[in-house]
Amino acid sequence: MTDVLAVADHRRGELRDVSYELVSAGRELADAAGGELHLAVISGPVEEYAEKLNREGVDAVHTVSHGEEFNHDVYTQAISQLVDALEPGFVLAPNSVNGLDYAPAVATQLDRPLVTDVVGVAVDGDTLEATREMYGGKVETTVEVDAADGAVVTIREAEWPPAEGTGDAAIEAFDAAIDEAAVGSTVTGFEEVAGGDVDIADAEVLVSVGRGIEDEENLELVEELADAMGATLSSSRPIVDAGWLPPNRQVGQSGKVVTPEVYIAVGISGAVQHVAGMKGSETIVAINTDPNAPIMDIADYAIHDDLFDVVPALIEQFQ
Amino acid sequence: MKVLVTVKEVATVDDEFEIAGTEIDDRFLGADLNEWDEYALEEAVQLTEDGVADEVVTVTIGPEDAEQTIRQALAKGADRAIRVWDDALADVDLLDVGAKTAILEAVVAEEEPDLVLTGVQTGDDSFGATGVALAADLGVQWAAVVNELELDADAGVASVHRELEGGVEELTDVELPAVLSIQTGINEPRYASLRGIRQAQRKELAAKTLADLGLEDDDVAAELTLTDMYEPETETDVTIFEGDASDTAGQLADLLRDKGVAQ
Numbered sequence: 091m092t093d094v095l096a097v098a099d100h101r102r103g104e105l106r107d108v109s110y111e112l113v114s115a116g117r118e119l120a121d122a123a124g125g126e127l128h129l130a131v132i133s134g135p136v137e138e139y140a141e142k143l144n145r146e147g148v149d150a151v152h153t154v155s156h157g158e159e160f161n162h163d164v165y166t167q168a169i170s171q172l173v174d175a176l177e178p179g180f181v182l183a184p185n186s187v188n189g190l191d192y193a194p195a196v197a198t199q200l201d202r203p204l205v206t207d208v209v210g211v212a213v214d215g216d217t218l219e220a221t222r223e224m225y226g227g228k229v230e231t232t233v234e235v236d237a238a239d240g241a242v243v244t245i246r247e248a249e250w251p252p253a254e255g256t257g258d259a260a261i262e263a264f265d266a267a268i269d270e271a272a273v274g275s276t277v278t279g280f281e282e283v284a285g286g287d288v289d290i291a292d293a294e295v296l297v298s299v300g301r302g303i304e305d306e307e308n309l310e311l312v313e314e315l316a317d318a319m320g321a322t323l324s325s326s327r328p329i330v331d332a333g334w335l336p337p338n339r340q341v342g343q344s345g346k347v348v349t350p351e352v353y354i355a356v357g358i359s360g361a362v363q364h365v366a367g368m369k370g371s372e373t374i375v376a377i378n379t380d381p382n383a384p385i386m387d388i389a390d391y392a393i394h395d396d397l398f399d400v401v402p403a404l405i406e407q408f409q
Numbered sequence: 410m411k412v413l414v415t416v417k418e419v420a421t422v423d424d425e426f427e428i429a430g431t432e433i434d435d436r437f438l439g440a441d442l443n444e445w446d447e448y449a450l451e452e453a454v455q456l457t458e459d460g461v462a463d464e465v466v467t468v469t470i471g472p473e474d475a476e477q478t479i480r481q482a483l484a485k486g487a488d489r490a491i492r493v494w495d496d497a498l499a500d501v502d503l504l505d506v507g508a509k510t511a512i513l514e515a516v517v518a519e520e521e522p523d524l525v526l527t528g529v530q531t532g533d534d535s536f537g538a539t540g541v542a543l544a545a546d547l548g549v550q551w552a553a554v555v556n557e558l559e560l561d562a563d564a565g566v567a568s569v570h571r572e573l574e575g576g577v578e579e580l581t582d583v584e585l586p587a588v589l590s591i592q593t594g595i596n597e598p599r600y601a602s603l604r605g606i607r608q609a610q611r612k613e614l615a616a617k618t619l620a621d622l623g624l625e626d627d628d629v630a631a632e633l634t635l636t637d638m639y640e641p642e643t644e645t646d647v648t649i650f651e652g653d654a655s656d657t658a659g660q661l662a663d664l665l666r667d668k669g670v671a672q
Binding site: 101106160162166185186187188190191192193194195197198199203204205206207219222223224225226227228229230231232233234235236274275276277278279280281282283294295319320321327328330331332333337338340343344345346347351352373375376379380381382383384386387389390391392393394395396399400402403404406407408 | 420422424425426428431433503505506507510532533534535536537538539540541542544545546550551552553554568570571572573574575576577578579580581582583584593594597632633634635636637638639640641643647648649650653654655657658659661662664665668670671
């Protein structure tokens with residue numbers, strides 16, 4: 091019997107979607123290990139969150155009322171104390187920016203193995219079998235984790251379906267003793283990335299450019315295509331990192347989530363963070379020389395060819 | 410102020426490759442400085458240029474082959490480098506977070522830096538956890554996924570922006586000493602100049618074994634074992650346009666016209 095403790099993610103007064111995905115992943119893992127699924131929700135309006143998280147398959151929700159927003163010191167202390175009290179085998183956290191800001195510290199403090207960015211789980215006795223990707227999604231791997239003394243696992247967002255239905259979980263306030271002297275970081279505010287004049291989330295057709303464009307001067311070619319088609323220009327992260335396009339053009343986990351009718355990915359390999367921002371597009375077209383690029387897994391149409399040959403030919407079609 | 414930067418040589422994979430057991434066959438692999446670490450290094454070098462830091466030291470866990478990559482980091486402005494390797498590490502398929510952290514912790518104990526910068530993740534195993542685990546091990550502060558950094562060395566505070574999902578940044582003050590994991594885009598990593606490359610050859614690159622750091626094989630025993638590696642199954646039935654560029658462009662244009670999204 092191995093119980094699971096899954097930690098919900100929230101920001102600025104709202105539970106994030108991954109919290110419901112954690113319920114599904116947590117239930118799956120608890121079933122495999124023959125245990126119960128406990129949730130922890132820390133900081134913010136925890137009572138309200140707990141009601142929302144009480145979905146099918148949840149055995150208990152533990153609320154830790156402390157401050158409004160995420161603070162990794164508070165999370166690390168609260169989770170460690172919850173683990174001492176509940177003795178779950180597995181601690182499950184989202185592989186989100188905040189999850190990655192506390193899960194490694196929790197694993198260190200509990201002296202448990204850590205496996206991050208997991209996309210599949212199985213349990214065989216005392217061994218956790220986790221599925222992970224390597225090399226930017228080019229390969230998938232199975233990793234065995236000696237979980238006799240438990241393990242800390244972070245799960246990739248959008249890999250499990252969000253849990254639905256209403257559960258009959260016990261909702262219990264957990265009185266964590268937070269050592270304020272050990273809280274060494276303070277959140278002082280939030281800032282939205284500059285908006286600019288174009289909102290790519292509104293576009294019906296996006297021509298999106300990635301690392302394959304190689305040089306800033308080559309961007310002109312893709313701009314010309316977007317103009318010829320009456321489409322809006324967007325990009326993957328490296329183009330914004332390089333300063334070739336402003337942040338408001340970035341599609342992805344840390345940029346905008348877009349759902350256009352047509353998304354044309356030009357020279358984009360399809361890193362998971364990018365895919366998270368565009369997989370809801372109605373029709374996805376990929377132009378890329380690499381037939382094994384992860385973008386091909388979600389594309390509806392593909393051209394396996396050099397973008398420097400295809401894009402000029404395409405411009406000609408629309409002129 | 411001394412800044413320690415973790416630098417990893419990561420494997421790069423060709424478009425076409427074959428898997429041998431639980432590894433990608435060597436023939437299809439290249440090597441490069443981990444992209445995220447490049448940004449961490451650049452941030453550290455800029456701190457010396459701004460007069461905030463006095464010394465930038467890099468630390469790498471890797472075999473002798475990695476020295477070419479370490480020299481790249483030295484050429485870009487690091488003052489000296491430490492490389493840790495040992496026979497006990499050579500047979501490990503997947504060096505997990507605990508093992509990496511144990512080694513880095515020993516290096517930090519020797520070097521006593523005021524600030525440690527790591528990349529957010531590596532391009533090969535992508536654990537994304539070493540920086541935070543290291544900080545927790547050391548009992549110092551940390552921040553993950555930093556895309557803006559301002560240091561007030563006198564006040565002992567790092568004011569950072571953390572890049573959250575969905576175009577939102579969190580502003581956080583972190584007490585020093587600290588470990589910060591650096592996100593791409595925080596700066597523009599420089600190319601190594603010819604002068605830098607020449608100077609790098611003369612900079613100190615110290616090789617250390619586990620024993621040199623007071624560690625034993627058990628300290629780096631892996632808790633994770635890589636048991637299988639395979640190419641992911643494709644889930645979609647993608648339609649591939651065949652032919653030369655004008656053929657494929659024509660087919661795509663027809664499709665877009667049919668959908669009424671282009672004229």
